[in-house]
Amino acid sequence: MREAIAIVLVTFILGVSLFSMYRFFIEKGGRSSDENIPPISNALMVWLALVIAGLVLLSFVALYGRRLNLDNNIGQIGDFVGGLINPVLSFLALLVLLRTTLIQTGEARKTTDFMRQQQTILESEKFEATFFQLLDRAEKYCEIYLRTKSDENGKAKSKADKACEDILARREEFAGKSVKGQLKLAKAHVNAALEHDVFMNFFFRAARVVNFVNNSTIPDDDKASYLGVFRETLLPPERILFSNYIFFNYRHMRLLLRKWGVNHLREHGYVAKVVYDYYDSEKD
Known part of the structure; x- marks a missing residue:
């Protein structure tokens, strides 16, 4: 067993x-x-x-x-x-x-x-919704107040085009001055031409978009992409006005414009060479 x-x-x-x-x-x-x-x-x-x-x-x-x-x-x-x-x-x-x-x-x-x-x-969706809402407001404002063309001497020009001609008209004059002289004369010239309600409201809306993206928690590559969309939304005359006015009046914002390349203009798009040298220098 x-x-x-x-x-x-x-x-x-x-x-x-x-x-x-x-x-x-x-x-x-x-x-x-x-x-x-x-x-x-x-x-x-x-x-x-x-x-x-x-x-x-x-x-x-x-x-x-x-x-x-x-x-x-x-x-x-x-x-x-x-x-x-x-x-x-x-x-x-x-x-x-x-x-x-x-x-x-x-x-x-x-x-x-x-x-x-x-x-x-959810945070990404909330960011996109807010971003495109701010972008839409800025673009609609440009459509209504800056891009509407009026016939002047047989040439149809928008308010932004006229303002660009005004601030760039003395560019050759400023080129012969020292750096300090360019800064002083160009600032007075730009402020005299652009410190009006129509342009100031545009600057505030554009700066708000840049600040919102810069202060967000998304990765830097995504920030650059969204600000690239914002840059492409603005017409060249609007970028000229925005970049030149911001340079002389808002130090923090001009740092952001240079950092993210929002301006993206050639030398002839700036009121003075000193402004071009700043934006074209190595980004922080």
Whole structure:
């Protein structure tokens, strides 16, 4: 009887091992490459529990020197088997609990990452909505007050075109002055030509767009892209007026124009060479 029980137990252990290995590889092969692998496989846990139980019984059969009499020694057998298996099963239960905790931690991390991505998307959508709203207001203002052309001496010119001609008319005169002289004369000339409500309201709207993008939390590459859209929205005469007036009156804003290349003008688009040299110098 002892030999028969041993054979059955050995066969049981081998069968469980083969089946568990088969299930383990099935589970492993069924996972996608980007799926998180559980810390402990289900097949492995079943194999450990059954194999340990089989080994304990096999040890009992092999080490019990007397003839097996289950009817008279059932209590002792139960104490022996239970005393060996219970600690092992408790340890396996601890491993299962650890596995469950790790899986829950991973899922919580996924949820946190997902919420962070959702928050980023919402912030991006909110930024775009505000940006294009500010851009639309600035463009509509330009359409109404700066781009409307009137016939003057047989030539249709917009208000922005006329203002550009006015501030650039004395460019050659300023070129012969020193740097300090250019700054002093050009500033007085630009302010006299542009300090009117129509132009000031345009400057405020344009500066608000630049400040909004610069102060946002989006990456610098995205800031450059959005400000590129803003730059392309403005016509060359509007960029000339904006860049020249800002240079002489708003130090912080002129730094931003140079940093992001919002002006994007050639030398003949500035009232004096000193202004061109500033914008064309290496960006901060």
